[in-house]
Amino acid sequence: MNAPGTQAPAAFLDRDGTLIPDRGFLTDPAGVELIEGTVRALADLRHAGFRIVAVTNQSGISRGLITWDQYRAVEAELDRQLIAAGVRLDATYVCPHYPPISGPCDCRKPALKHYRDAETLFSIDLGRSLFVGDRLSDLLPALALGGRGILVETGEGRTHAAEARDRGFDVAADLLAVVRNTLSNKD
Ligand SMILES: [Mg+2]
Numbered sequence: 001m002n003a004p005g006t007q008a009p010a011a012f013l014d015r016d017g018t019l020i021p022d023r024g025f026l027t028d029p030a031g032v033e034l035i036e037g038t039v040r041a042l043a044d045l046r047h048a049g050f051r052i053v054a055v056t057n058q059s060g061i062s063r064g065l066i067t068w069d070q071y072r073a074v075e076a077e078l079d080r081q082l083i084a085a086g087v088r089l090d091a092t093y094v095c096p097h098y099p100p101i102s103g104p105c106d107c108r109k110p111a112l113k114h115y116r117d118a119e120t121l122f123s124i125d126l127g128r129s130l131f132v133g134d135r136l137s138d139l140l141p142a143l144a145l146g147g148r149g150i151l152v153e154t155g156e157g158r159t160h161a162a163e164a165r166d167r168g169f170d171v172a173a174d175l176l177a178v179v180r181n182t183l184s185n186k187d
């Protein structure tokens with residue numbers, strides 16, 4: 001655990017394909033279902049002193065495929081299920097942009113704005129942080145910010161595993177495997 005005033009590492013977690021199955025553009029909170037092992041993974045991260053921050057690209061909002069109200073209902077349902085299971089996210093950062101329609105932005109992963117904002121808000125030690133997701137864009141911020149990028153093979157992850165390994169990232173079966181590998185190999 002971290003004493004007051006010291007910096008904590010964070011686990012920056014993708015949502016779709018990492019915490020919940022990737023169902024495309026999810027508009028209905030009834031479609032929110034935790035990937036197996038998620039609750040245990042978050043509990044173990046919390047116990048190890050990590051901040052837990054979800055970072056999600058939701059281009060469906062700018063593309064007119066999801067309304068903000070639908071997005072917020074899905075986010076609230078995810079939070080509700082986690083809290084009911086005894087864990088929670090410290091924050092969720094969402095990029096609603098889709099560059100071909102809304103123009104370039106500084107928050108769509110792998111852009112760094114959300115990570116920098118969380119670093120400031122939660123006093124995060126980026127060098128000890130984890131960047132976890134099922135696409136390269138979830139991992140690439142680790143190269144710019146320090147920390148470790150780890151691909152999960154849930155969601156779209158299996159499709160991107162070879163490329164992730166080529167880029168020097170670790171690959172794990174799912175978020176719980178990430179947590180078990182990381183917390184048992186602490187330097
Ligand atoms: Mg994903």
Ligand SMILES: [Zn+2]
Nearest residue numbers: 095105107108
């Ligand atoms: Zn954005």
